[in-house]
Amino acid sequence: MNRYLLAILLLLPQFAFSVGEIKNNKLSGIISDQKDNSPIPGVSIFIPEIQKGTVSDENGAYQLEHLPSGKMTLQFSFIGFESVIKTIVINKENLKLDVKMPFTTVTTQEVVVSGGFPSAQHENSIKISVLKEKELQQLSTPSLGEKLASIPGVDVISRSPGVSTPVIRGLSLNNIIFLNNGVRMENFQFSTDHPFLTNEQGADHIEVIKGPASLLYGSDAMGGVINVLKEKPAPANSFKADINSEYHSVTKGYSNSIGVKSSGKDWFWMIRANQQSHKDYKDASGDYVPNTRFNTEGLQLGLGLIKEYGSFKIYYDYLQPKLGMTNDESLEVVSEGKRKNHYWYQDLEQHLLSLKNRIFLGRYKLEFNAAYQFNNRRLNGNPNSSIFRLVDMDLKTFTYDSKLYFPGSEGSEFLVGIQGMHQSNENKGAPNRIIPNAKIDDFSVFSLLKKEIGDASLQFGVRYDHRSIYVPEQEAGGHSHGEAEEHEEEEHEEGEHDEHDEHEKELVHINRNFDHLNASIGATYHVSESLLLRTNFATAYRVPNLAELSQHGLHGNRFEEGNTNLNPQKSLESDLGVHYHTQNHNIDLSLFYNKVYDYIYLAPTDEPAPEGEGNVYSYSQQDAKLYGGEVAINVVPLSFLKFHTDYAMVIAKQDDGGRLPFIPQHKLNMNVKIFGKGNRTFKDPFFSVNWKYAFEQDNPAQFETSTSSYDLLGLQAGSDFKMGKYKMNLLLSASNLLNKKYIDHLSSLKPLGFYNPGRNLSIKLGFNL
Structure with a gap:
């Protein structure tokens, strides 16, 4: 109360x-x-x-x-x-x-909104990287994770182009927050098999905070935040429509998107529908990687009113992906190279309704946002089995946030805000329950001050968070991705229980409260018009998720045991950044050191597993550290020629010397882009050559193996052009041009011995009215 x-x-x-x-x-x-x-x-x-x-x-x-x-x-x-x-x-x-x-001939800064106050990138004390609309359009991959991985310091854990989850500076899953137009996404993101359900089709741009952001977003923002910003409304008093299609040879896959929007003097509306379908992808040997197919349908609606006293917007997002799951069981029954999901796939459904309002009250501004999202996760196995639907869960989440912006003097801004969440998870009739029925409540209050002093911009904030987790008493469980559930169900029907079965049952009941205080202080100093320095010190935290607290059963091929006594993870990170730019080149350098206390990890014990093989794997905690950095250089020596180079590295260790999981290989990217003159028909034609080198990862975590280095070559060409009164754009791309066989260290198919995708030839065609 x-x-x-x-x-x-x-x-x-x-x-x-x-x-x-x-x-x-x-x-x-x-x-x-x-x-x-x-x-x-x-x-x-x-x-x-x-x-x-x-x-x-x-x-x-x-x-x-x-x-x-x-x-x-x-x-x-x-x-x-x-x-x-x-x-x-x-x-x-x-x-x-x-x-x-x-x-200018190099990349320019943008207005960013994920840092608390809408401002220029160069005014933020925390580094916010931006993936612009044009850059998104020129990234030829069906995977949102792969698009994000084009940002230095961001990588992707991938099972297939349809099942991927991002990594920011070595932290992933529940250690990062994914936002859909500012709304925190909740998609069972405790496993690499559960991607964030966000549709980037038509997005205006994507903002990525690399580093702790708990001050602004609360628990789980230890590693950073990814915010997919919706497309802009049509310019005032105008109507716009577009159709975009693309094809990828490596999956024989296609994607289509149709958008229509209109704006008046003080209102706007928009609608976008999209659909994509991909077969199992091929590796460099021409072999299908079975059950990597996926099919997705989506719809996005928006309506807004903008008056002298404020703006009021409502959005609805719908996404229904069907994602094939490559595992030992599916290999036995799935026919290679097919498109339709029939065996062993996730059948997901996501509804998101969000309200975004900003009221202007004299010199004050009040922002109030609320959202409701419904996520249904179903895991379907073998339709020839008596139990086809193995998992069926409903996750319902209501979130709200409000910020009051106070009148600021010249060069200063101040706000106070509240945020909250109510979430419930409910298992339905399926036999496997990887996480229990539960309720989670969040409440937080925070304040943020930004002050300009001479050539420096200072930012300071504090935040208090409270989270309660309630799991009513119930049987703990997991799932094996296999047929064990069927046999167990048959035994129950026949009444064939023995004392051993009864002894193995374990009940779970959780009623815990977590409180935390976070703070952040940072500064940006403009040494000159061309050179700025950026530094930030921030704390962050993460409450253990339901799987870590409650799991008791098979997950994949391991018997995993949760720990109801886990403490929250806490961290302290320091960042140092240098940015230098002129009309013809720019350089960005970022260094970080992140100390994580009570890092949560999974490790084997001496206890024999009651099911499956081997020993029980249990969640434990230990202090850890992550450090590294990124550098990006853009040089335009001639008006028609641009060179880009970036390098990213992260090293992650536990205090006992062990290595953290899902740490990407150090990666070097180089790109040469040539611009054409164009004419009345063709505008901004270009040709580019891309080269990526991933260094050997010879410091794997306990359950991982070393990964060899690899390099990939890509080509791209495109142009905008006119056909009558219509504007069109064409993009031709070739990735992994030399068709190299390789495995990325973050491929979750690596334990099964499958390679990453081979050569991919793609074509994109856009039509604008």
Whole structure:
């Protein structure tokens, strides 16, 4: 009850402020080239806070109407020019803002929203990497995890292109948080077989926080945060539609996406439908890797109202993937190279309804967001068995967060906020229960202060979190991905129980509360216009998940035993970053050291397993450390030539000398890109060569083996072009061009002896109205 009273007290101040007289605030101006003052048509002007934007006309002029009063951040962006980011205070009906855009040949910064305050990347004390819309479109892979892995410091644990989970600086699963447009995703992410159910089709961009983010997002954000931001509404008073299709030879797979959206002066709507289907992929020998097929359908809807006193948006996301599972049992029954899921697959369903609101109350701003997500996870086995549906669970999650932004003086911002979650898991009629019926409640309160002092920007925050986990008394269990459940069920039906069976049953009951206080302090110092330094010190924590606390049974081929007495993981990380840029090149260097206390890991014991083979595997804890860094260099020596190089490494050790699992190989990427002149028909044509080298991983964890080095070559060519009055784009790609046989260290098919995908030739075609 106290937490709800606190929530009311925090929200009450909003009603004390008068909205005042509603005005039709307008913002207008001229956008021109900094070099010769010539107007620039087609510049995108966008206000992320209210999701409203427009495009400059042929004279470089723009106008936005019905804007709220108050402080807001604007981004002006156009290909070939450095993005201009302005923070303005709208306090009169007709505000003029002319912008001169400087020419640049390298990647420019973006406005990011995952760091607490909407701001330019260079103003954040925590490193936020951005994968832009154009970059997403040019990543030719059906796997969202592989797209994320193009960011230095991010990798992917993969069973197939459809089943993958990201790794940030060596931490994964419940150690990172995945957001869908700011909404925390809950998809049974305690296992590498359970990917985050988020659809990136049509996304505007993806933001990745590399490092602790518990200050902003609570438990599980020890390793970082991935936020997939929805596509922007159509510019004011316009209608847009697009159709995008792609084909991949390695899976004989295709993907289609259709989007339609429209905006008026103060409203917008959007709808997008997508579907993809992939057969079992082939390795470099031309052999099928059985049951790596997957099929997905999705739908995204959005509706928004933007008035002088605020913005109000509602979104609905639906995703239904069917993901093949490659395991010992499926190898015996699955026909290779097929498309339809029939044996041994996850049949998943995800519904997400979210509300995002921002109210402007004089000099105050109130943000209130709420979301409900329903996730049904079914694991289907052999349809010829008497038990086909092995797992059937419903996960229901309600989340909310509210932030009150206080009036700030010039160069300062301050907010207080609350966040909460109520979650319930319910097992249905299927015999296997990898996690029990349970209820989880979260509540947190936090504050964040940002202050500019001279050439430095300081950021400080504190946060208190409370989590309660309640598991009513029930039989503990797991599942084997095999047929043992069928035999057990038959015995129960016949009443053939013996004393040994009764003795093996174990009950689980959990009623625990966890409290934690986190803090973060960081600074960004602009040594000059070209050079900035960034440092941050932050604490983070993670509450043990339900599987770690309660499991008792076979999971795969191991008998795993949970530990109801596990402590939360805690960490302290320090980061140091250097960024240098000129018109023709930029350099990013990031170093980190992360000390993790009570790291949770699985290890064998001396106790013989009551089922399966070998001994019982039990969850234990020990202190650990992770350290390393990333460097990325972009150089454009000529207007038509660009070189890119990045290198990422992470070393992870337990204090007893053991190694942590799922630590990626050190990786070096190089890219050479050549730009064409183009003409009236073809615009921005390019050709690129990519080379990746993964170093040998000779420090495996206890259950892993060493992995040899490998290198991959890729080619890409593409262009935008016009067909009549329509805009189109074409992309041709070849990955693993030399068709090399290799296994990545984070492939979860490695224990089964299967190689990663062989050569993949792909084609993407987009049509824009």
